[in-house]
Every structure is written in C-alpha cells, then in structure tokens.
Amino acid sequence: MKIVVMGTGGVGGYYGGLLAQQKNDVTFIARGAHLEAIRKNGLQVKSIFGDFAVVPAKATDNPADAGHADLILFCTKTYDTDKAAEAVKSAVGPETAVLSLQNGVDAVERIGKAVGMEHVIGGATWLSSAVEAPGVIKQVSQFRRIVFGELDGSRSERIQSIHEVLKNTGVTVEVTEDILKILWTKFVFISAASSFGSLTRLPMGDYRSIPETREMITGLMREVEAVARAQEIALDEDVVQKSLDFMDNAAPHIKASMQLDVEGGRRTELESMVGVIGRKGREWNVSTPIADFIYASLLPVELKARKGSSSP
Numbered sequence: 052m053k054i055v056v057m058g059t060g061g062v063g064g065y066y067g068g069l070l071a072q073q074k075n076d077v078t079f080i081a082r083g084a085h086l087e088a089i090r091k092n093g094l095q096v097k098s099i100f101g102d103f104a105v106v107p108a109k110a111t112d113n114p115a116d117a118g119h120a121d122l123i124l125f126c127t128k129t130y131d132t133d134k135a136a137e138a139v140k141s142a143v144g145p146e147t148a149v150l151s152l153q154n155g156v157d158a159v160e161r162i163g164k165a166v167g168m169e170h171v172i173g174g175a176t177w178l179s180s181a182v183e184a185p186g187v188i189k190q191v192s193q194f195r196r197i198v199f200g201e202l203d204g205s206r207s208e209r210i211q212s213i214h215e216v217l218k219n220t221g222v223t224v225e226v227t228e229d230i231l232k233i234l235w236t237k238f239v240f241i242s243a244a245s246s247f248g249s250l251t252r253l254p255m256g257d258y259r260s261i262p263e264t265r266e267m268i269t270g271l272m273r274e275v276e277a278v279a280r281a282q283e284i285a286l287d288e289d290v291v292q293k294s295l296d297f298m299d300n301a302a303p304h305i306k307a308s309m310q311l312d313v314e315g316g317r318r319t320e321l322e323s324m325v326g327v328i329g330r331k332g333r334e335w336n337v338s339t340p341i342a343d344f345i346y347a348s349l350l351p352v353e354l355k356a357r358k359g360s361s362s363p
Contacts, residue, residue, distance in 0.1 A: 063126030088186025119144030173230035248310030256303020
C-alpha cells in the first residue's frame with residue numbers, strides 16, 4: 052500500500068516505521084533537523100517490542116513529492132491540523148483515505164474541510180511514543196492500539212484493506228461502527244492524563260492515587276462525559292470508572308505527550324486537550340469548572356511557549 056505519514060512524530064514515526072517494515076511504500080513528512088536526520092540515517096525506532104530502523108527512509112517536507120497515496124496517516128499535533136490538511140491535499144487522489152490518529156475530538160471535521168469529508172476516516176490510538184532525538188522515535192508503552200471506522204459506521208472496502216495492512220504490523224487494530232463514541236471515550240482518559248500530568252509534571256504513577264488529586268481527576272472525567280452526553284454520544288455508563296482503571300493499570304512512568312511538551316517548553320495541544328471541554332460545554336450548556344480552572348492554569352505556560360517558538 053502506498054502510504055503518506057503526515058507528521059513523523061511519536062505516533063506517525065512509530066506506526067509509519069512499522070508499516071515500512073512490512074514493505075509498504077511509506078513516505079514520511081517531516082521538517083527541520085528531524086527530516087535531515089531521517090534522510091541521512093533513516094528512521095530509528097527504539098521500542099519495548101524491539102528496536103528497528105527504516106533504512107533508507109523516504110522523507111520530505113513537501114507532500115506533493117509523494118504523489119497520490121492510498122492512505123494518509125494524519126498524525127500532526129492538533130494545533131497544526133488546519134495548515135497540514137491544506138498541505139496534504141496534493142497527496143489526496145480520488146481513492147485516497149485520510150486516517151487521523153490525533154488527540155482530541157475535532158480533528159476529523161477540520162481535516163474534512165480541506166480535503167473533503169468523503170476522504171476522511173475517524174481514528175484513535177493508544178500509544179506512548181515520542182521523538183527522542185532527530186531521526187529517533189522512542190516507544191515506551193505496553194499498549195499500542197488503533198481503533199478506526201467510517202463516519203457513517205459502514206464496513207467499507209477501504210476499511211477492510213486498511214485493517215489488514217495495520218494488523219500485519221503486530222499492533223492491536225479494531226474497526227468500529229461508532230467512531231465518535233470511541234473518540235470521546237478516549238478523550239475522557241487522555242484529557243485527564245494531559246491535564247494532571249502537565250500540572251504536576253510527574254509520571255502518572257506519582258499522582259493517580261493521591262486522594263485529593265484523584266477526586267479532581269474523576270471530576271474532570273465526569274465533565275467530559277457530560278459534554279459528550281449533551282451531544283447524544285452514547286458513552287458506556289461506566290466510562291469514567293473504565294478510564295480510571297486504565298489509568299491505574301498504565302505503567303507508572305507514563306507521561307502524556309502534552310505533558311512532555313510542557314516540560315520541554317514547547318507549544319502544546321492545550322486547546323484540543325483542555326480548552327475544547329469548556330468551549331463545547333458552553334455550546335451545549337454544560338458546566339465545566341474543573342476544565343476551565345486547568346485551562347486557565349496552563350494557559351500562561353502555553354502562551355510563553357508560543358512566544359518562544361515564534362522568536363527569531
């Protein structure tokens with residue numbers, strides 16, 4: 052399968068690397084020192100499932116170089132979504148499927164505005180992976196799971212083809228008939244992990260069992276659940292308890308990607324991980340005081356990072 056990885060960070064680099072190992076025609080879209088390192092040394096992946104390298108690796112900063120793809124894995128940071136969606140249009144042919152594996156709950160509609168909703172497939176992934184150094188991806192979680200599906204719930208031919216290709220990499224892959232439920236279910240967990248990891252700057256194992264902190268984690272999860280239910284998204288009744296269980300069972304050293312960006316002084320996905328809860332809450336008349344407090348607490352850090360990233 053001809054695949055373009057739009058955003059060769061922790062998620063795109065890891066899954067794209069696995070797909071390249073399976074002899075798929077993979078082009079990695081990257082930039083700066085990361086791109087140069089991939090061009091020079093290939094893509095190096097360090098993983099608890101086994102280290103490997105893609106050498107040589109096809110890499111560029113211009114999606115047009117790749118030609119029309121069968122599948123585009125859309126893995127940019129959420130704050131780059133709109134710009135990246137416009138850029139990747141050159142790789143979208145009549146039969147191209149665009150599968151978003153981004154965090155948050157609004158990526159599909161934003162990508163669809165640029166490339167056409169008929170090309171877009173909703174997806175979610177559970178993975179802890181990051182760029183360790185230019186050209187090097189480090190994957191550290193026991194879990195590496197992808198769930199995806201057509202927005203109308205159909206079991207299309209392209210869904211079956213993509214499922215087969217992804218399954219061959221060895222990761223856990225599932226097709227769903229209700230991708231919005233999956234996205235919001237994941238969001239209950241990831242918004243909390245992003246929030247409290249970024250606030251405490253500690254690994255998950257150091258904050259998840261503190262009673263006062265856990266009460267706030269649970270409260271935030273219930274706010275996200277309420278916003279989803281206001282939109283008639285059919286989350287499981289025990290979605291919050293399942294999310295807490297998932298957090299409890301995660302390796303204690305795990306940190307969310309947003310937390311890693313906060314700790315590194317980089318721009319973060321604050322708007323898509325936390326800010327969106329309050330915005331959608333106001334849209335649907337749902338009170339979100341915990342989310343609003345976390346957003347206000349992290350916003351100064353975010354604005355400072357944005358200012359630094361725009362400096363000459």
